[in-house]
Amino acid sequence: MIQSLKQNWFSHLKGDTLAGAVVALALIPEAIAFSIIAGVDPKVGLYASFCICVVTAFAGGRPAMISAATGAMALLMVGLVKEHGLQYLLAATVLTGILQILAGFLQLGNLMRFVSRSVVTGFVNALAILIFLAQLPELSGVTWHVYVMVAVGLGIIYLLPLLTTAVPSPLVCIVVITGFAMYMGMEVPTVGDKGDLPDSLPMFLFPDIPLNFETLQIIFPVAFTMMVVGLLESMMTATIVDDLTDTDSEKNRECKGQGVANIFSGFLGGMAGCAMIGQSVINVKSGGRKRLSTLFAGCFLLVLVVFLGKWVSQIPMAALVAVMIMVSIGTFSWESITNMTKHPASSTVVMLATVTATVATHNLAIGVGIGVVLSALFYANKVGRVFYVRSDLDEINSGHRRYEVLGQVFFTSADQFIASFDFKEALDKVTIDVHRSHFWDITAIGALDKVIIKFRREGTEVELIGLNEASATLVDKFAVHDKPEAVEKLMGGH
Amino acid sequence: MSEVIACIDGSPAAARVCDYAVWAVQRLNAPLTLLHVLDHSRYPVESDLSGNLLLGGRESLLTELSELDAKRNKLALEQGKLMLDGAASRAIEKGVAEPKQRQRHGGLVETLAGMQEQTRILVIGKLGEEHAGEAAQVGDHVEQVIRTMHKPILVVPSDFAEPGKIMLAFDGSPTCREGVKLLAASPLFLGLPCHLVAVGKDKQLSEDLDWARDTLEKSGHEVEVAQLEGDVEPALHQYQQDNGIDMVVMGAYGHSRIREFFVGSTTSKMIKNATVPHLLLR
Numbered sequence: 001m002i003q004s005l006k007q008n009w010f011s012h013l014k015g016d017t018l019a020g021a022v023v024a025l026a027l028i029p030e031a032i033a034f035s036i037i038a039g040v041d042p043k044v045g046l047y048a049s050f051c052i053c054v055v056t057a058f059a060g061g062r063p064a065m066i067s068a069a070t071g072a073m074a075l076l077m078v079g080l081v082k083e084h085g086l087q088y089l090l091a092a093t094v095l096t097g098i099l100q101i102l103a104g105f106l107q108l109g110n111l112m113r114f115v116s117r118s119v120v121t122g123f124v125n126a127l128a129i130l131i132f133l134a135q136l137p138e139l140s141g142v143t144w145h146v147y148v149m150v151a152v153g154l155g156i157i158y159l160l161p162l163l164t165t166a167v168p169s170p171l172v173c174i175v176v177i178t179g180f181a182m183y184m185g186m187e188v189p190t191v192g193d194k195g196d197l198p199d200s201l202p203m204f205l206f207p208d209i210p211l212n213f214e215t216l217q218i219i220f221p222v223a224f225t226m227m228v229v230g231l232l233e234s235m236m237t238a239t240i241v242d243d244l245t246d247t248d249s250e251k252n253r254e255c256k257g258q259g260v261a262n263i264f265s266g267f268l269g270g271m272a273g274c275a276m277i278g279q280s281v282i283n284v285k286s287g288g289r290k291r292l293s294t295l296f297a298g299c300f301l302l303v304l305v306v307f308l309g310k311w312v313s314q315i316p317m318a319a320l321v322a323v324m325i326m327v328s329i330g331t332f333s334w335e336s337i338t339n340m341t342k343h344p345a346s347s348t349v350v351m352l353a354t355v356t357a358t359v360a361t362h363n364l365a366i367g368v369g370i371g372v373v374l375s376a377l378f379y380a381n382k383v384g385r386v387f388y389v390r391s392d393l394d395e396i397n398s399g400h401r402r403y404e405v406l407g408q409v410f411f412t413s414a415d416q417f418i419a420s421f422d423f424k425e426a427l428d429k430v431t432i433d434v435h436r437s438h439f440w441d442i443t444a445i446g447a448l449d450k451v452i453i454k455f456r457r458e459g460t461e462v463e464l465i466g467l468n469e470a471s472a473t474l475v476d477k478f479a480v481h482d483k484p485e486a487v488e489k490l491m492g493g494h
Numbered sequence: 495m496s497e498v499i500a501c502i503d504g505s506p507a508a509a510r511v512c513d514y515a516v517w518a519v520q521r522l523n524a525p526l527t528l529l530h531v532l533d534h535s536r537y538p539v540e541s542d543l544s545g546n547l548l549l550g551g552r553e554s555l556l557t558e559l560s561e562l563d564a565k566r567n568k569l570a571l572e573q574g575k576l577m578l579d580g581a582a583s584r585a586i587e588k589g590v591a592e593p594k595q596r597q598r599h600g601g602l603v604e605t606l607a608g609m610q611e612q613t614r615i616l617v618i619g620k621l622g623e624e625h626a627g628e629a630a631q632v633g634d635h636v637e638q639v640i641r642t643m644h645k646p647i648l649v650v651p652s653d654f655a656e657p658g659k660i661m662l663a664f665d666g667s668p669t670c671r672e673g674v675k676l677l678a679a680s681p682l683f684l685g686l687p688c689h690l691v692a693v694g695k696d697k698q699l700s701e702d703l704d705w706a707r708d709t710l711e712k713s714g715h716e717v718e719v720a721q722l723e724g725d726v727e728p729a730l731h732q733y734q735q736d737n738g739i740d741m742v743v744m745g746a747y748g749h750s751r752i753r754e755f756f757v758g759s760t761t762s763k764m765i766k767n768a769t770v771p772h773l774l775l776r
Contacts, residue, residue: 015539022545161544168545244556246534246563281552284559287541330547 008063012290016064019288020296023066023279025171027053027301028312029323030279031069032191037134038074038271039081040089041195045069046305047202048093048270053298055261056275061253062238063291064245066279067261068298071131072229073272075362080222088219090207093266095223096230100259103231109251112235118347119371120236121336122354124277126367127233128332129359135321135328138189146188146318149177153322170323177319178311191320192313198305202268228365230274234258237275244284278327346378384412387437389420399428405470410440414447421451427460435466438473445471496614497527497594501602502581504573506652507619512581513654514771515617516588521682524614526593528581530574531602537566571597602635603642613645615682620651620768637762640746640774646676647746650771657740657771661689663730663764666702669745673775674706677743678713687716691733693726727763734770746774 027049035045049068056067081089103109139146153173160169181188191197209215238249254275262272283293305312340348350371358367387407394400409417432451439445448467455462500515502508512528519526540562548554578595585593598605606616618639640647660683664670677683690706692699703719710717722729734742746761765772 011535012539015541018541018543022543026545157546158548161546165542165544168543170545240552244559246560277552278547281547281555282545285541285551285555286543286545287539289539326546329549330551333553334550335553 009290009292013292015287016290016293017296019283019286020293021300022168022286023283023288023293023297024300024304025168026279026282026323027066027068027297028305029170029174029315029320030071030276030327031301032194032312032315033134033320033324034069034071034074035271036138036194037071038077038089040086040271041197042191043196043198044086044089044269044271045074046198046270046301047268048265048273050298050302050305051202051265051268051270052261052273053294053301055264056257057291057295057298059253059257059260060291060294061250061255061257062241062275063247063249064280064283064288064293065234065237065241065249065254065275066283066294066297067234067258067273067275068279069271069273070230070233070276071134072127072233072364073226073274075130075134075364076226076229077222077271078362080219084218087208088215089271090205090266090269091209091215092219092223092226093270093272094207094263095219095266096226096272097259097262097264097266099223099227100231100262101256102259103227104252104254104256104259107252108231109235109255112232112239112251114372114376115232115236115368116347116350116372116375118343118350119354119368119375120239121333122351122371123232123236123358123364123368124331124333125336125351126355126358126364127277128328129355130362131324131331132328133359135324138317138321142189145186146316149181149188149316149318150322150325153177153319154325157322157326170326173322174315174319177322178315181316182314186316189317190313191315191317194317197309197313198302199309201302201306202270204267205269207266225363225365226272228368229363230258230262230272231255232364232368233277234275237277237280240277241280241284244281245289278331281330346382347375350375350378380410380412383408384410384416387413387416389417391422394431399426400431401425401427401429402431402433404433405437408438408440409444409447409470411443414443417444417447418451421454423454423458426458427455429461429463430455431463431465433465434470437470439467439471440473442474445474497525497612498522499527499529499606499609499613499616500581501606501616501618502528502530502577503619504577505619505621507621507650508577508581509584510650510652510654511617511619512584513588514648514650516585516590517656518615518617518648518682519585519590521684522614523681526585526590527596527612528578528585528593529596529598529605529609530578531605532567532570532574532597532599533601534563534567534599535601537563567599603638606639607642610643610645613643615646615648615773616643617648617650620649620765636765640761640765640776644776646776647774648771649765649768649774651768653769655740655770657686659687659689659737659739660741660743661691661730661734661737661739662706663742663744664690664692664703664706665745666692666699667745669775671702671706673743673745674709676775678709678715683715685714687718689733689737689739690717690719691722691730692720693722693724693729695721695723726760727767730764731767731769739770741771741773742768743773743775746776 031045031049032042035042052067077089080092156173156176157169160172234254235251238251238254242249258274265273336351353374354367354371357370358364389403389405391401391403394402403421452462498515498518500511502511515526574597582593582595618636636649662677688710690703692703707717707719720733722733747759
């Protein structure tokens with residue numbers, strides 16, 4: 001126990017603390033920015049980021065992944081906050097957490113296997129675009145000073161690493177721009193203008209809402225979508241961190257961990273959150289590998305905000321916008337654009353559909369839903385083409401034709417299956433040999449019945465061979481993957 | 495077929511591990527597997543604190559990290575092969591026909607746990623390569639390995655001497671009684687004189703000792719019984735030195751973790767101060 005504690009937490013002390021500090025500094029502008037997107041005070045996002053970070057450090061299933069207040073979630077709560085206020089958001093956050101824990105127990109993390117790579121790419125790109133779009137309101141109706149500050153900020157962020165990688169360049173950007181604005185006494189919008197910042201440690205509060213069915217009706221739809229989006233992004237991020245660090249994670253434990261974190265967040269006055277792709281990548285890049293990095297990031301963030309609140313409120317929005325533009329650029333999968341020419345058209349369509357649907361609805365759950373359905377359809381279409389019927393006469397002029405069916409027969413290929421038979425040919429007898437094909441559903445069986453009936457009506461005698469082998473795949477609990485001989489037998493004909 | 499598994503690494507103890515494994519192989523007439531584990535978590539982690547994400551930063555980071563791993567693993571793989579080759583030729587020289595060489599990626603503890611089924615005896619050095627030069631220490635992994643495995647483990651120090659006289663540290667516990675039966679039945683100690691040593695004096699223990707003596711004598715061992723007093727670990731090791739004993743057999747980690755946390759574990763102390771090989775029974 002003590003050994004594994006040491007292994008999971010303290011085996012990588014220096015890298016974890018440094019990375020945690022870098023992440024904490026980067027989390028502050030993001031948490032503020034996402035609070036503004038959601039339409040709540042910056043302290044709601046900051047408390048959430050602290051709380052979710054700390055709780056997932058203990059309860060999560062993926063060490064070194066960073067979870068906090070996120071853009072994906074913030075976008076889903078805009079309507080709820082606008083119409084019903086903060087208290088309903090806090091209640092929805094708690095409910096999201098409960099639903100996520102349920103999902104963890106129901107092992108819904110395993111459903112991620114239905115989300116194809118194109119959908120994941122679409123999700124990431126849509127997220128990047130949404131984060132970028134959310135910055136635009138900060139850039140409209142402002143003086144030219146703001147544009148210059150954003151440009152200078154981006155310059156610092158991207159050019160400073162060429163000189164040194166010992167200090168986080170986004171931090172330098174924020175410090176320099178804030179210092180300059182304060183020194184010159186410039187009248188530009190600051191974080192302080194957007195609402196309250198934390199002035200104390202978070203406190204336990206029960207959301208101030210009536211506990212009745214009507215409330216549930218208001219918060220449930222939002223909580224449900226947040227549950228889906230939160231888990232989706234968390235699972236995707238976990239996979240990214242898995243790949244980067246070449247280690248494994250416990251996906252269902254992560255679902256429950258996200259749930260526990262959101263429940264805590266809701267009761268401590270924070271908004272719902274989930275794993276963050278950008279921050280997790282930054283954590284790994286900075287050398288974070290163990291749970292300590294996440295814990296340290298959360299704690300350091302709270303200390304910074306509570307004690308430096310006065311200074312944080314002076315940060316010009318321009319500096320924040322520069323950091324968020326960097327985040328969106330870093331999140332976007334630029335490879336996917338060059339890949340459009342290389343990948344099959346269907347995968348590009350799935351990716352673009354996911355992006356378009358998400359950007360149009362500001363709801364990643366809808367985008368992913370459409371992406372998953374589309375990729376399933378494309379797949380069904382493709383597999384339906386793995387199918388062939390050949391035929392020959394037994395002997396010339398014998399009046400006996402033999403049809404042999406190869407491949408996959410199911411709802412997409414059933415019509416084609418029927419069309420492969422020539423019913424107009426006058427025959428005494430046909431033999432249909434299906435032992436090298438698979439009938440996957442009742443549509444396929446229906447199609448076979450239809451073929452037999454059609455032949456019979458023409459006065460032809462029908463002999464069917466190998467139906468048992470072909471329809472072995474019809475059973476719903478069809479499982480051969482763990483029986484190599486069964487797979488061999490099934491695929492033997494192909 | 496269960497095997498004698500020898501954990502080979504770059505430490506000076508590796509040659510001893512090999513020697514004791516060969517001894518066990520020849521006594522048990524079991525096949526020998528030389529195992530080297532490539533533990534990635536021991537590689538240092540690069541850290542870039544610039545805290546920003548450039549265009550395509552995610553994708554390039556993956557390429558960077560995997561290339562670094564690829565380079566390190568290639569080297570480590572080659573190094574490990576050399577170690578295994580060295581150990582294998584040593585074993586062949588000593589008369590083992592076909593030592594099997596195995597290399598696996600992952601942590602030592604998980605790897606050994608995965609090989610549990612095929613293990614007959616595990617031979618491991620007291621100190622791993624990362625501790626070379628530190629005196630009177632136990633390698634990080636050794637305790638974890640002992641706690642995870644449910645097979646006999648031979649922890650060897652940095653000298654080899656053909657075991658001639660053995661000592662069984664007896665405390666009357668169920669593990670220890672099993673140990674007596676195992677000792678009596680196993681060809682590993684066939685014909686070796688055995689000292690049956692207990693610390694403490696009570697009636698139950700004396701009765702248990704009598705039983706143990708009978709069991710061992712019946713299987714043809716020459717048995718000498720001693721009951722010592724004082725602290726368990728120093729008393730046992732003192733006895734071992736005074737009587738020129740070459741191998742200690744004992745049950746491992748019998749008490750609850752909570753008790754161990756407060757009192758400290760006898761097993762850990764025994765291994766820490768070991769100068770001869772200790773065979774630990776679970």
